[in-house]
Amino acid sequence: MRRYRRYAVAVIVAVLVVALGVLAAGCSGNSESDSQPSSQPPASSGGSSASTGTTDGGVDPAVQEAQQLVEVRCSMCHSLDRVWAAKKTRDEWVVSVDRMKRNGLVVTEEEYATIVDHLASLSNK
Numbered sequence: 343m344r345r346y347r348r349y350a351v352a353v354i355v356a357v358l359v360v361a362l363g364v365l366a367a368g369c370s371g372n373s374e375s376d377s378q379p380s381s382q383p384p385a386s387s388g389g390s391s392a393s394t395g396t397t398d399g400g401v402d403p404a405v406q407e408a409q410q411l412v413e414v415r416c417s418m419c420h421s422l423d424r425v426w427a428a429k430k431t432r433d434e435w436v437v438s439v440d441r442m443k444r445n446g447l448v449v450t451e452e453e454y455a456t457i458v459d460h461l462a463s464l465s466n467k
């Protein structure tokens with residue numbers, strides 16, 4: 343009998359510990375979600391700020407891919423600072439990237455076009 347009781351007490355304690363853990367987690371989760379609504383009204387009152395958030399979140403995957411291609415291909419011989427520092431027109435980039443090919447840059451036709459397009463779009467800003 344005694345053994346059984348001890349076992350039962352151990353089970354109850356274990357269940358309480360787990361329940362407390364769940365409650366604690368639930369409470370902290372609640373307090374977080376409580377603080378969010380209070381910070382929302384200013385954001386929702388400005389309709390323009392909401393649209394800015396959408397543009398920030400929606401980065402064009404093609405642009406990201408082109409950016410990565412430049413970072414991989416153009417960082418082999420010199421730092422990318424050299425690339426980002428250069429402000430060139432599209433034609434000037436064609437001349438430069440052609441020269442990089444003579445320097446030893448290896449790119450496919452497709453990569454070449456993507457790189458030139460991307461660099462030209464950065465300089466247009």
Ligand code: HEC
Nearest residue numbers: 415416418419420424425428438439441442445446447457
């Ligand atoms: C195989 C090595 C190599 C690779 C790969 C390379 N470069 Fe260069 N880059 C050089 C060397 C060498 C120089 C300095 C001599 C010169 O200007 O040609 C240079 C200089 C430059 C310059 C400064 C001169 C200028 O034309 O304004 C820019 C900008 C540049 N590289 C951009 C790029 C870009 C963009 C890529 C990727 C498409 C790239 N490089 C990839 C070797 C390389």
